Amino acid sequence: MSAGGPGGEAVSAETANQVDIKGIGVGLVGIYIAGISGIPYLAFLAGIGAIFATKMGADAVRRVCSYGIGTGVPSIGMLALGMGIISAMFGLALGKMYNAVFIGPIVGLVLALVIGFVVGTLANKIIKLNIPVMERCLMEIAGAGVLALTGLSVMIAGSMDFVVISEKVITTGYIAPVFILGALGILHPFNASLGPDETQDRTLVHAYSCGAIAMVIGGLCSIAVIDSIAGMISIVVGLVIWYVTFMGFVKLVKRDAGAGYVGTGLLPPGAM
Amino acid sequence: MTEISVGLMLADHWISIIGIIIGGICIAVGVHFVPVGGAPAAMAQATGIGTGTVQLAAGSGLTGLLAAGYMYMVLSADGAYVGTSQIALICATGAVGAMIMISVTMLVGNWVYIYGVGVPPASAKRDYDPITGDSQAPYVAAGTVGQGLPTVCFVSGTIGGLLGGLGGSLVYCMLMWVNGDPAISSIFAIGVFLVNAVLPSYNIQGTIEGFHDPKFKRVPKAILACFIASLLCGIIAVTIPGIAALGGV
Numbered sequence: 001m002s003a004g005g006p007g008g009e010a011v012s013a014e015t016a017n018q019v020d021i022k023g024i025g026v027g028l029v030g031i032y033i034a035g036i037s038g039i040p041y042l043a044f045l046a047g048i049g050a051i052f053a054t055k056m057g058a059d060a061v062r063r064v065c066s067y068g069i070g071t072g073v074p075s076i077g078m079l080a081l082g083m084g085i086i087s088a089m090f091g092l093a094l095g096k097m098y099n100a101v102f103i104g105p106i107v108g109l110v111l112a113l114v115i116g117f118v119v120g121t122l123a124n125k126i127i128k129l130n131i132p133v134m135e136r137c138l139m140e141i142a143g144a145g146v147l148a149l150t151g152l153s154v155m156i157a158g159s160m161d162f163v164v165i166s167e168k169v170i171t172t173g174y175i176a177p178v179f180i181l182g183a184l185g186i187l188h189p190f191n192a193s194l195g196p197d198e199t200q201d202r203t204l205v206h207a208y209s210c211g212a213i214a215m216v217i218g219g220l221c222s223i224a225v226i227d228s229i230a231g232m233i234s235i236v237v238g239l240v241i242w243y244v245t246f247m248g249f250v251k252l253v254k255r256d257a258g259a260g261y262v263g264t265g266l267l268p269p270g271a272m
Numbered sequence: 273m274t275e276i277s278v279g280l281m282l283a284d285h286w287i288s289i290i291g292i293i294i295g296g297i298c299i300a301v302g303v304h305f306v307p308v309g310g311a312p313a314a315m316a317q318a319t320g321i322g323t324g325t326v327q328l329a330a331g332s333g334l335t336g337l338l339a340a341g342y343m344y345m346v347l348s349a350d351g352a353y354v355g356t357s358q359i360a361l362i363c364a365t366g367a368v369g370a371m372i373m374i375s376v377t378m379l380v381g382n383w384v385y386i387y388g389v390g391v392p393p394a395s396a397k398r399d400y401d402p403i404t405g406d407s408q409a410p411y412v413a414a415g416t417v418g419q420g421l422p423t424v425c426f427v428s429g430t431i432g433g434l435l436g437g438l439g440g441s442l443v444y445c446m447l448m449w450v451n452g453d454p455a456i457s458s459i460f461a462i463g464v465f466l467v468n469a470v471l472p473s474y475n476i477q478g479t480i481e482g483f484h485d486p487k488f489k490r491v492p493k494a495i496l497a498c499f500i501a502s503l504l505c506g507i508i509a510v511t512i513p514g515i516a517a518l519g520g521v
Contacts, residue, residue: 082466
């Protein structure tokens, strides 16, 4: 809603609480199995966690942006990852400092919720955006940012150790695609689907497919840093998820287009 | 370093927190100077550059960060100490990098508006350009709120680039003092930069023409919001040591 007209509360089939529980639950479980087991072949589970976290972020973006924030949807996705990267790295570093790497993702998540709440309050109380769901949605978006970033980083590095992630993901520069693909998965689904005929299931299935693309790219990066077989597993799983969800998205697009949808085929030879 | 804890890191690096806050406020004010037109400007129906605040801020900020990072590398070669005067040089480099990026964007954008779209640059917020004194109202096409980038917007945008690049480089330098790791510092600087660029963009509701726009008067609200946000980000960022302190290579 880049033009920023006044909107209203978005209609949802799946409630915010359900999306959040799935996003945080699957996200953390995936990250923990991948990070603690130490088996590189299970690293792809962190990517699946990141996909669910992405969907949680996309749903929050959908709810907050249906009010019309005036700056375009991408800004809120970049905000998510801006808050997310600080919290995620702090969580992982804190775990390393106190020799308890397993607290990393949870500390990062809690911190992101705090930052999200503060930034949401600033936006509502000081900047006076006056969007009733702002605080909650920014908490969810920041949390999604942390889980997506941590999930993809753990998938690439195959470990939750801050030193390993720092060496294999940050110093190598793979953090850049992780950052921007994580943000795209959160901001793009609603940005692409917004409008008066926007439906929740279509936006969210799009979020799954964006998350799967991030997972495929993450798998490509992990070929170079952990293990080529582990990387291939992530790529194949990501491609399968992408294919299934993208076909589902196409089906929902046709459903929402209703009787107005006509296949035009390619351009006639004379027009090319 | 044998023992590291959050409290110790905070006590050692309080000056870096202040630096991050100043940097964050520079970024926030800089966003208000950049002529952001959003989607209407992309269709030549509003004054400014035809994209969103975050894209512009991130673009100029990252260019500034690259310039600053290179300067940091040159100045700290062979383990030379990076003190206040070096930081001034690094910040100046970052500011110039960001100014070049935003100026080139505005210049080429103006070519597209003038020669491609065929519109004269004009502002609808003022009858006369505050810098050149040129009449604006007759050149604003009917049904639009201005188009292109008149002189005042260009000058304002360059100031915005200066402040954005300065702020981003300052945050980067402060983080380098804390952890000494360019990769962690730069990714954190990007995080702090984005938070401080998005909050002001909500303040201007997505579009602004520059310092002559009435919306510019809202800048104190953004400064207050970004002060709190940067304080929070700064406290978190300075408690993360570099991997050297954590036993990495």
